[in-house]
Amino acid sequence: MPRFVESTKRDPFRNFNFRVLLNNVEVYACRKISGLTGTVEVVKFRAGNNLSSVDELSPGRVHYDTVTLEAGLTNDTSFLDWATQLIRHEATPGLRAVEPEYRRTVEILVYDLDQNKPVKKFILHNAWVSKFTAMSELAAEANEILVSIVELQHEGFTSEPVA
Template sequence: MPRFVESTKRDPYRNFNFRVLLNNVEVAACRKISGLTGTVEVVKFRSGNSLSSVDELSPGRAHYEALTLEAGLTQDTAFQDWATQLIRHEATPGLRAAEPDYRRTVEILVYDIDHNRPVKRFILHNAWCSKFTAMSELAAEANEILIESVVIEHEGFTIEAVV
Protein backbone atom coordinates (compact mmCIF):
# COMPACT_ATOMS: atom_id res chain seq x y z
CA MET A 1 0.00 0.00 0.00
CA PRO A 2 1.49 3.41 -0.94
CA ARG A 3 2.44 5.67 1.92
CA PHE A 4 1.09 9.24 1.98
CA VAL A 5 3.86 11.84 1.79
CA GLU A 6 3.21 15.42 2.89
CA SER A 7 4.21 17.76 0.07
CA THR A 8 4.63 20.89 2.18
CA LYS A 9 6.63 21.32 5.33
CA ARG A 10 4.52 22.16 8.41
CA ASP A 11 7.05 22.98 11.09
CA PRO A 12 5.79 25.38 13.77
CA TYR A 13 7.06 28.96 13.76
CA ARG A 14 9.82 29.91 16.18
CA ASN A 15 9.00 32.23 19.06
CA PHE A 16 12.15 34.35 18.69
CA ASN A 17 11.53 35.79 15.20
CA PHE A 18 9.20 38.73 15.70
CA ARG A 19 8.94 42.50 15.35
CA VAL A 20 6.62 45.07 16.95
CA LEU A 21 5.04 48.04 15.16
CA LEU A 22 3.25 51.01 16.75
CA ASN A 23 0.98 52.72 14.22
CA ASN A 24 2.93 51.06 11.37
CA VAL A 25 6.34 52.16 12.69
CA GLU A 26 8.78 49.50 13.90
CA VAL A 27 9.96 50.13 17.46
CA ALA A 28 13.08 49.03 19.28
CA ALA A 29 13.56 45.29 19.23
CA CYS A 30 11.56 43.58 21.93
CA ARG A 31 13.14 40.69 23.74
CA LYS A 32 9.93 39.28 25.19
CA ILE A 33 6.17 39.58 24.83
CA SER A 34 3.76 37.91 27.21
CA GLY A 35 1.06 35.63 25.82
CA LEU A 36 -1.79 37.12 23.81
CA THR A 37 -4.98 35.86 25.43
CA GLY A 38 -8.70 36.33 24.92
CA THR A 39 -11.42 34.66 26.98
CA VAL A 40 -15.20 34.62 27.03
CA GLU A 41 -17.05 34.68 30.34
CA VAL A 42 -19.42 31.80 30.99
CA VAL A 43 -22.93 32.82 32.06
CA LYS A 44 -24.83 30.15 34.00
CA PHE A 45 -28.60 30.17 33.73
CA ARG A 46 -31.44 28.05 35.00
CA SER A 47 -35.05 28.92 34.37
CA GLY A 48 -37.46 28.69 37.28
CA ASN A 49 -39.57 25.96 35.70
CA SER A 50 -36.63 23.79 34.59
CA LEU A 51 -36.72 20.21 35.83
CA SER A 52 -33.02 19.76 35.07
CA SER A 53 -30.41 20.15 37.78
CA VAL A 54 -27.84 21.14 35.16
CA ASP A 55 -27.17 24.81 34.45
CA GLU A 56 -27.54 26.08 30.91
CA LEU A 57 -24.36 27.79 29.77
CA SER A 58 -24.21 30.84 27.52
CA PRO A 59 -21.32 32.95 26.29
CA GLY A 60 -20.90 36.26 28.10
CA ARG A 61 -18.57 39.20 27.57
CA ALA A 62 -15.18 38.82 25.96
CA HIS A 63 -12.11 39.80 27.97
CA TYR A 64 -8.56 40.35 26.74
CA GLU A 65 -5.55 40.05 29.02
CA ALA A 66 -3.01 42.85 29.15
CA LEU A 67 0.17 42.27 27.16
CA THR A 68 3.65 42.99 28.53
CA LEU A 69 6.43 44.00 26.14
CA GLU A 70 10.05 44.04 27.26
CA ALA A 71 12.81 45.72 25.28
CA GLY A 72 16.44 46.57 25.83
CA LEU A 73 16.87 50.21 26.84
CA THR A 74 18.17 52.17 23.82
CA GLN A 75 18.03 55.70 22.41
CA ASP A 76 14.68 54.82 20.80
CA THR A 77 12.01 56.55 22.94
CA ALA A 78 8.90 55.15 21.20
CA PHE A 79 7.75 53.12 24.23
CA GLN A 80 8.67 55.85 26.69
CA ASP A 81 6.86 58.59 24.75
CA TRP A 82 3.73 56.50 24.36
CA ALA A 83 3.69 55.05 27.86
CA THR A 84 4.26 58.31 29.68
CA GLN A 85 1.72 60.24 27.59
CA LEU A 86 -1.12 59.44 30.01
CA ILE A 87 1.11 59.74 33.07
CA ARG A 88 2.24 63.24 32.09
CA HIS A 89 -1.29 64.22 31.13
CA GLU A 90 -2.75 63.11 34.46
CA ALA A 91 0.01 64.89 36.39
CA THR A 92 -1.09 68.26 34.98
CA PRO A 93 -4.24 69.30 36.88
CA GLY A 94 -7.19 70.63 34.93
CA LEU A 95 -6.00 69.62 31.46
CA ARG A 96 -8.12 66.53 30.92
CA ALA A 97 -10.82 68.38 28.98
CA ALA A 98 -10.37 66.16 25.93
CA GLU A 99 -9.04 62.66 25.54
CA PRO A 100 -5.40 62.66 24.49
CA ASP A 101 -4.37 60.66 21.43
CA TYR A 102 -3.04 57.73 23.45
CA ARG A 103 -4.60 54.74 21.69
CA ARG A 104 -2.46 52.93 19.14
CA THR A 105 -2.65 50.03 16.75
CA VAL A 106 0.01 47.52 17.79
CA GLU A 107 1.14 44.89 15.32
CA ILE A 108 3.24 41.87 16.17
CA LEU A 109 4.79 40.28 13.11
CA VAL A 110 6.05 36.70 13.37
CA TYR A 111 8.73 35.81 10.82
CA ASP A 112 9.79 32.58 9.17
CA ILE A 113 12.81 30.64 10.42
CA ASP A 114 15.22 32.58 8.19
CA HIS A 115 13.73 35.92 9.27
CA ASN A 116 13.08 36.72 5.59
CA ARG A 117 9.36 37.37 5.56
CA PRO A 118 6.47 37.73 8.01
CA VAL A 119 4.14 34.72 8.18
CA LYS A 120 1.60 35.88 10.83
CA ARG A 121 0.36 39.27 11.93
CA PHE A 122 -1.33 39.87 15.30
CA ILE A 123 -3.10 43.24 15.50
CA LEU A 124 -4.10 44.74 18.86
CA HIS A 125 -6.96 47.22 18.59
CA ASN A 126 -7.27 50.46 20.60
CA ALA A 127 -4.17 49.65 22.64
CA TRP A 128 -2.86 51.92 25.40
CA CYS A 129 -0.23 51.70 28.13
CA SER A 130 -1.33 51.10 31.69
CA LYS A 131 2.14 50.63 33.18
CA PHE A 132 5.65 51.69 32.24
CA THR A 133 8.88 50.46 33.81
CA ALA A 134 11.60 52.87 32.69
CA MET A 135 14.45 50.49 33.50
CA SER A 136 15.10 47.20 35.19
CA GLU A 137 16.86 46.91 38.51
CA LEU A 138 20.40 48.27 38.68
CA ALA A 139 23.10 46.12 40.26
CA ALA A 140 26.83 46.85 40.24
CA GLU A 141 27.78 43.16 40.09
CA ALA A 142 25.32 42.27 37.32
CA ASN A 143 26.22 41.44 33.75
CA GLU A 144 22.88 42.14 32.08
CA ILE A 145 21.33 44.73 29.79
CA LEU A 146 18.86 47.35 31.00
CA ILE A 147 15.26 46.48 30.18
CA GLU A 148 12.27 48.79 29.83
CA SER A 149 8.78 47.35 29.78
CA VAL A 150 5.23 48.44 29.04
CA VAL A 151 1.94 46.82 29.96
CA ILE A 152 -0.57 47.28 27.17
CA GLU A 153 -4.33 47.13 27.55
CA HIS A 154 -6.37 46.55 24.40
CA GLU A 155 -9.91 45.96 23.18
CA GLY A 156 -9.26 42.82 21.22
CA PHE A 157 -6.99 41.42 18.57
CA THR A 158 -7.14 39.88 15.15
CA ILE A 159 -4.83 37.33 13.57
CA GLU A 160 -3.93 37.50 9.90
CA ALA A 161 -1.90 35.15 7.77
CA VAL A 162 0.64 37.06 5.70
CA VAL A 163 0.90 35.81 2.13
Template sequence: MAQFSVNSQRFDPYKNFKFRVKWDGKYVAGISKVGGLKRTTEVVKHREGGDPSSTRKSPGRTEYEAVTLERGVTHDTEFEKWANKVWNYGSGLGAEVSLKDFRKDITIEVYNEAGQLVLAYNLFRCWVSEYQAMADLDANANAILIQHIKLENEGWERDYNVPEPQEPSFTEPSA
Protein backbone atom coordinates (compact mmCIF):
# COMPACT_ATOMS: atom_id res chain seq x y z
CA MET A 1 0.00 0.00 0.00
CA ALA A 2 1.31 3.44 -0.91
CA GLN A 3 2.27 5.77 1.89
CA PHE A 4 1.07 9.31 1.62
CA SER A 5 3.04 12.36 2.59
CA VAL A 6 2.58 13.81 6.07
CA ASN A 7 2.01 17.19 4.42
CA SER A 8 -0.82 16.57 1.98
CA GLN A 9 -1.15 20.33 1.39
CA ARG A 10 2.24 20.70 -0.32
CA PHE A 11 1.90 20.65 -4.07
CA ASP A 12 5.10 22.41 -5.15
CA PRO A 13 8.40 20.54 -5.43
CA TYR A 14 11.30 21.78 -3.31
CA LYS A 15 13.47 24.55 -4.73
CA ASN A 16 17.20 24.18 -5.37
CA PHE A 17 18.46 27.42 -3.82
CA LYS A 18 18.39 26.76 -0.06
CA PHE A 19 21.04 24.29 1.05
CA ARG A 20 24.06 23.81 3.30
CA VAL A 21 27.06 21.51 3.23
CA LYS A 22 28.65 20.05 6.35
CA TRP A 23 31.93 18.22 6.99
CA ASP A 24 33.89 17.58 10.17
CA GLY A 25 30.71 18.45 12.08
CA LYS A 26 30.71 22.08 10.80
CA TYR A 27 28.84 23.92 8.08
CA VAL A 28 31.14 25.19 5.34
CA ALA A 29 30.76 28.91 4.70
CA GLY A 30 29.67 30.45 1.43
CA ILE A 31 28.95 27.49 -0.82
CA SER A 32 26.88 28.81 -3.71
CA LYS A 33 26.64 25.74 -5.94
CA VAL A 34 26.65 21.97 -5.47
CA GLY A 35 26.82 19.63 -8.45
CA GLY A 36 24.16 16.96 -8.80
CA LEU A 37 24.29 13.51 -7.23
CA LYS A 38 24.43 10.84 -9.90
CA ARG A 39 25.18 7.15 -9.95
CA THR A 40 25.36 4.79 -12.90
CA THR A 41 25.19 1.02 -12.84
CA GLU A 42 26.82 -0.85 -15.71
CA VAL A 43 24.70 -3.31 -17.65
CA VAL A 44 26.09 -6.84 -17.96
CA LYS A 45 24.65 -8.59 -21.01
CA HIS A 46 24.65 -12.36 -21.30
CA ARG A 47 22.80 -15.11 -23.04
CA GLU A 48 22.41 -18.78 -22.60
CA GLY A 49 23.45 -21.15 -25.36
CA GLY A 50 19.90 -22.35 -26.00
CA ASP A 51 18.37 -18.85 -26.18
CA PRO A 52 17.38 -17.49 -29.55
CA SER A 53 19.07 -14.22 -30.46
CA SER A 54 17.94 -12.33 -27.36
CA THR A 55 20.13 -11.30 -24.44
CA ARG A 56 19.49 -11.02 -20.75
CA LYS A 57 20.65 -8.06 -18.72
CA SER A 58 21.79 -7.83 -15.11
CA PRO A 59 23.37 -5.08 -13.01
CA GLY A 60 27.14 -4.76 -12.83
CA ARG A 61 29.41 -2.25 -11.08
CA THR A 62 27.94 0.99 -9.79
CA GLU A 63 29.91 4.22 -10.21
CA TYR A 64 29.24 7.43 -8.29
CA GLU A 65 30.06 10.63 -10.15
CA ALA A 66 32.20 13.31 -8.58
CA VAL A 67 30.42 16.28 -6.98
CA THR A 68 31.64 19.85 -7.45
CA LEU A 69 31.29 22.51 -4.75
CA GLU A 70 31.65 26.20 -5.65
CA ARG A 71 31.88 29.32 -3.56
CA GLY A 72 33.13 32.88 -3.69
CA VAL A 73 36.75 33.45 -2.70
CA THR A 74 37.18 34.76 0.87
CA HIS A 75 39.79 34.33 3.59
CA ASP A 76 38.17 31.01 4.64
CA THR A 77 40.70 28.26 3.85
CA GLU A 78 38.56 25.09 4.20
CA PHE A 79 38.69 24.19 0.48
CA GLU A 80 42.45 24.74 0.32
CA LYS A 81 43.18 22.83 3.54
CA TRP A 82 41.27 19.79 2.34
CA ALA A 83 42.85 19.90 -1.14
CA ASN A 84 46.31 20.12 0.48
CA LYS A 85 45.67 16.85 2.34
CA VAL A 86 45.62 15.07 -1.03
CA TRP A 87 48.71 16.82 -2.41
CA ASN A 88 50.72 19.51 -0.62
CA TYR A 89 53.37 20.88 -2.94
CA GLY A 90 56.73 21.54 -1.35
CA SER A 91 55.92 19.88 1.97
CA GLY A 92 58.86 17.48 1.78
CA LEU A 93 59.39 13.80 1.22
CA GLY A 94 56.82 11.66 3.04
CA ALA A 95 54.55 14.62 3.85
CA GLU A 96 52.94 15.29 0.45
CA VAL A 97 49.77 13.33 1.24
CA SER A 98 47.84 13.11 4.50
CA LEU A 99 46.84 9.47 4.18
CA LYS A 100 45.26 9.38 7.63
CA ASP A 101 42.56 11.96 6.99
CA PHE A 102 42.34 13.06 3.35
CA ARG A 103 38.89 11.42 3.06
CA LYS A 104 35.80 12.89 4.70
CA ASP A 105 32.12 12.08 4.87
CA ILE A 106 29.99 15.09 3.98
CA THR A 107 26.32 15.95 4.33
CA ILE A 108 24.26 18.02 1.90
CA GLU A 109 21.12 19.47 3.47
CA VAL A 110 18.19 20.95 1.51
CA TYR A 111 15.74 23.42 3.06
CA ASN A 112 12.29 24.61 2.04
CA GLU A 113 11.39 28.26 1.50
CA ALA A 114 10.67 28.67 5.23
CA GLY A 115 14.15 27.43 6.14
CA GLN A 116 13.05 24.01 7.43
CA LEU A 117 15.26 20.99 6.75
CA VAL A 118 13.47 18.75 4.22
CA LEU A 119 16.16 16.48 2.70
CA ALA A 120 19.67 15.36 3.55
CA TYR A 121 22.17 13.23 1.67
CA ASN A 122 25.32 11.68 3.13
CA LEU A 123 28.33 11.24 0.82
CA PHE A 124 30.94 8.74 1.89
CA ARG A 125 34.76 8.70 1.74
CA CYS A 126 35.05 11.91 -0.30
CA TRP A 127 38.40 13.36 -1.33
CA VAL A 128 39.44 16.36 -3.44
CA SER A 129 40.49 15.36 -6.97
CA GLU A 130 40.44 18.90 -8.34
CA TYR A 131 40.97 22.26 -6.67
CA GLN A 132 40.65 25.62 -8.38
CA ALA A 133 41.89 28.34 -6.03
CA MET A 134 40.36 31.10 -8.13
CA ALA A 135 38.75 31.56 -11.53
CA ASP A 136 40.14 33.65 -14.36
CA LEU A 137 40.76 37.29 -13.55
CA ASP A 138 39.23 39.81 -16.00
CA ALA A 139 39.49 43.58 -15.61
CA ASN A 140 36.44 44.03 -17.87
CA ALA A 141 34.19 41.66 -15.93
CA ASN A 142 31.71 42.40 -13.20
CA ALA A 143 31.59 39.05 -11.38
CA ILE A 144 32.40 37.24 -8.15
CA LEU A 145 35.75 35.47 -7.89
CA ILE A 146 34.88 31.75 -7.61
CA GLN A 147 36.83 28.76 -6.31
CA HIS A 148 35.77 25.14 -6.51
CA ILE A 149 36.64 21.63 -5.42
CA LYS A 150 35.71 18.40 -7.13
CA LEU A 151 34.95 15.58 -4.70
CA GLU A 152 35.37 11.95 -5.64
CA ASN A 153 33.18 9.73 -3.47
CA GLU A 154 32.46 6.07 -2.88
CA GLY A 155 28.73 6.41 -2.64
CA TRP A 156 25.89 8.41 -1.17
CA GLU A 157 22.53 7.80 0.38
CA ARG A 158 19.53 9.79 1.44
CA ASP A 159 19.09 10.28 5.19
CA TYR A 160 15.59 8.91 5.73
CA ASN A 161 15.66 10.08 9.35
CA VAL A 162 14.92 13.62 8.12
CA PRO A 163 11.12 13.87 8.40
CA GLU A 164 8.91 16.05 6.24
CA PRO A 165 8.26 19.16 8.33
CA GLN A 166 4.93 20.70 9.18
CA GLU A 167 5.06 23.81 7.05
CA PRO A 168 4.12 27.09 8.73
CA SER A 169 0.80 28.76 8.08
CA PHE A 170 0.10 32.38 8.88
CA THR A 171 -3.28 33.30 10.25
CA GLU A 172 -4.88 36.70 10.09
CA PRO A 173 -5.01 38.56 13.39
CA SER A 174 -8.53 38.77 14.78
CA ALA A 175 -10.05 42.22 14.83
Protein backbone atom coordinates (compact mmCIF):
# COMPACT_ATOMS: atom_id res chain seq x y z
CA MET A 1 0.00 0.00 0.00
CA PRO A 2 1.52 3.37 -0.99
CA ARG A 3 2.23 5.75 1.82
CA PHE A 4 2.00 9.52 1.34
CA VAL A 5 4.43 11.65 3.28
CA GLU A 6 3.80 15.37 3.51
CA SER A 7 7.03 17.26 2.93
CA THR A 8 5.97 20.55 4.51
CA LYS A 9 3.73 21.40 7.41
CA ARG A 10 0.54 23.12 6.27
CA ASP A 11 -1.34 24.27 9.34
CA PRO A 12 -3.99 26.87 8.53
CA PHE A 13 -3.47 30.40 9.78
CA ARG A 14 -5.22 31.40 13.00
CA ASN A 15 -7.90 34.10 12.92
CA PHE A 16 -6.89 36.06 16.02
CA ASN A 17 -3.53 37.59 15.00
CA PHE A 18 -4.21 40.50 12.68
CA ARG A 19 -3.70 44.23 12.25
CA VAL A 20 -5.41 46.92 10.18
CA LEU A 21 -3.52 49.68 8.37
CA LEU A 22 -5.05 52.81 6.89
CA ASN A 23 -2.87 54.36 4.18
CA ASN A 24 0.12 52.36 5.50
CA VAL A 25 -0.36 53.44 9.15
CA GLU A 26 -1.60 51.03 11.81
CA VAL A 27 -4.56 52.83 13.32
CA TYR A 28 -7.20 50.44 14.50
CA ALA A 29 -6.90 47.79 17.20
CA CYS A 30 -9.70 45.60 15.90
CA ARG A 31 -11.20 42.77 17.83
CA LYS A 32 -13.26 41.51 14.91
CA ILE A 33 -13.42 41.91 11.13
CA SER A 34 -16.16 40.43 8.98
CA GLY A 35 -15.13 38.12 6.16
CA LEU A 36 -14.07 39.35 2.74
CA THR A 37 -16.61 38.25 0.16
CA GLY A 38 -16.92 38.84 -3.57
CA THR A 39 -19.87 37.58 -5.59
CA VAL A 40 -20.43 37.35 -9.34
CA GLU A 41 -24.07 37.70 -10.39
CA VAL A 42 -25.44 34.98 -12.63
CA VAL A 43 -27.14 36.16 -15.82
CA LYS A 44 -29.65 33.70 -17.26
CA PHE A 45 -30.43 33.75 -20.96
CA ARG A 46 -32.54 31.64 -23.25
CA ALA A 47 -32.92 32.44 -26.93
CA GLY A 48 -36.44 32.25 -28.32
CA ASN A 49 -35.45 29.72 -30.96
CA ASN A 50 -33.60 27.46 -28.50
CA LEU A 51 -35.26 24.04 -28.26
CA SER A 52 -33.57 23.28 -24.95
CA SER A 53 -35.34 24.14 -21.72
CA VAL A 54 -32.02 24.81 -20.00
CA ASP A 55 -30.96 28.43 -19.47
CA GLU A 56 -27.55 29.59 -20.64
CA LEU A 57 -25.60 31.01 -17.71
CA SER A 58 -23.11 33.86 -18.01
CA PRO A 59 -21.15 35.87 -15.44
CA GLY A 60 -22.62 39.27 -14.64
CA ARG A 61 -21.63 42.16 -12.39
CA VAL A 62 -19.31 41.68 -9.43
CA HIS A 63 -20.46 42.69 -5.95
CA TYR A 64 -18.32 42.99 -2.81
CA ASP A 65 -19.97 42.68 0.60
CA THR A 66 -19.64 45.36 3.25
CA VAL A 67 -16.69 44.85 5.60
CA THR A 68 -17.41 45.48 9.28
CA LEU A 69 -14.66 46.37 11.75
CA GLU A 70 -15.20 46.26 15.51
CA ALA A 71 -12.64 47.79 17.85
CA GLY A 72 -12.24 48.81 21.45
CA LEU A 73 -12.80 52.51 22.00
CA THR A 74 -9.52 54.38 22.67
CA ASN A 75 -8.16 57.95 22.60
CA ASP A 76 -6.69 57.48 19.11
CA THR A 77 -8.82 59.61 16.77
CA SER A 78 -7.20 58.87 13.39
CA PHE A 79 -9.73 56.22 12.42
CA LEU A 80 -12.60 58.14 14.05
CA ASP A 81 -11.72 61.20 11.98
CA TRP A 82 -11.95 59.19 8.77
CA ALA A 83 -15.08 57.33 9.89
CA THR A 84 -16.97 60.57 10.54
CA GLN A 85 -15.58 62.55 7.59
CA LEU A 86 -18.68 62.10 5.43
CA ILE A 87 -21.14 62.24 8.34
CA ARG A 88 -19.80 65.49 9.83
CA HIS A 89 -20.09 67.49 6.64
CA GLU A 90 -23.41 66.10 5.45
CA ALA A 91 -25.40 68.69 7.45
CA THR A 92 -23.40 71.61 6.02
CA PRO A 93 -24.09 71.98 2.30
CA GLY A 94 -21.01 72.47 0.15
CA LEU A 95 -18.55 71.26 2.80
CA ARG A 96 -18.79 67.53 2.22
CA ALA A 97 -15.44 65.86 1.71
CA VAL A 98 -14.28 65.60 -1.87
CA GLU A 99 -13.90 62.10 -3.23
CA PRO A 100 -10.13 61.59 -3.04
CA GLU A 101 -10.14 62.50 0.66
CA TYR A 102 -12.66 59.98 1.92
CA ARG A 103 -11.60 56.94 -0.12
CA ARG A 104 -8.69 55.08 1.44
CA THR A 105 -6.62 51.96 1.04
CA VAL A 106 -7.17 49.56 3.93
CA GLU A 107 -4.71 46.73 4.56
CA ILE A 108 -5.47 43.72 6.70
CA LEU A 109 -2.37 41.84 7.81
CA VAL A 110 -2.63 38.31 9.22
CA TYR A 111 0.29 37.35 11.46
CA ASP A 112 1.85 34.02 12.39
CA LEU A 113 1.25 32.47 15.80
CA ASP A 114 4.18 34.31 17.37
CA GLN A 115 2.94 37.64 15.92
CA ASN A 116 6.45 38.26 14.62
CA LYS A 117 5.79 38.49 10.93
CA PRO A 118 2.81 38.90 8.62
CA VAL A 119 1.91 35.82 6.57
CA LYS A 120 -1.03 37.17 4.53
CA LYS A 121 -2.00 40.63 3.33
CA PHE A 122 -5.39 41.68 2.01
CA ILE A 123 -6.02 45.12 0.55
CA LEU A 124 -9.42 46.81 0.30
CA HIS A 125 -9.42 49.21 -2.63
CA ASN A 126 -11.11 52.64 -2.53
CA ALA A 127 -12.75 51.95 0.84
CA TRP A 128 -15.02 54.46 2.55
CA VAL A 129 -17.12 54.43 5.71
CA SER A 130 -20.86 53.99 5.10
CA LYS A 131 -21.94 53.44 8.72
CA PHE A 132 -20.33 54.35 12.02
CA THR A 133 -21.32 53.39 15.57
CA ALA A 134 -19.31 55.64 17.91
CA MET A 135 -19.71 53.36 20.91
CA SER A 136 -21.56 50.25 21.98
CA GLU A 137 -24.44 50.25 24.42
CA LEU A 138 -23.75 51.43 27.98
CA ALA A 139 -25.02 49.30 30.86
CA ALA A 140 -24.22 49.76 34.56
CA GLU A 141 -24.12 46.00 35.23
CA ALA A 142 -21.96 45.16 32.19
CA ASN A 143 -18.35 44.06 32.27
CA GLU A 144 -17.43 44.50 28.58
CA ILE A 145 -15.23 47.05 26.89
CA LEU A 146 -16.71 49.89 24.83
CA VAL A 147 -16.65 49.08 21.13
CA SER A 148 -16.90 51.26 18.04
CA ILE A 149 -18.07 49.75 14.76
CA VAL A 150 -17.52 50.88 11.18
CA GLU A 151 -18.95 49.45 7.98
CA LEU A 152 -16.78 49.88 4.92
CA GLN A 153 -17.84 49.91 1.29
CA HIS A 154 -15.07 49.12 -1.16
CA GLU A 155 -14.41 48.42 -4.82
CA GLY A 156 -12.80 45.04 -4.35
CA PHE A 157 -9.98 43.38 -2.50
CA THR A 158 -6.77 41.65 -3.44
CA SER A 159 -4.42 39.30 -1.66
CA GLU A 160 -0.84 40.45 -2.10
CA PRO A 161 2.46 38.81 -1.20
CA VAL A 162 3.96 39.73 2.15
CA ALA A 163 7.49 41.13 2.01
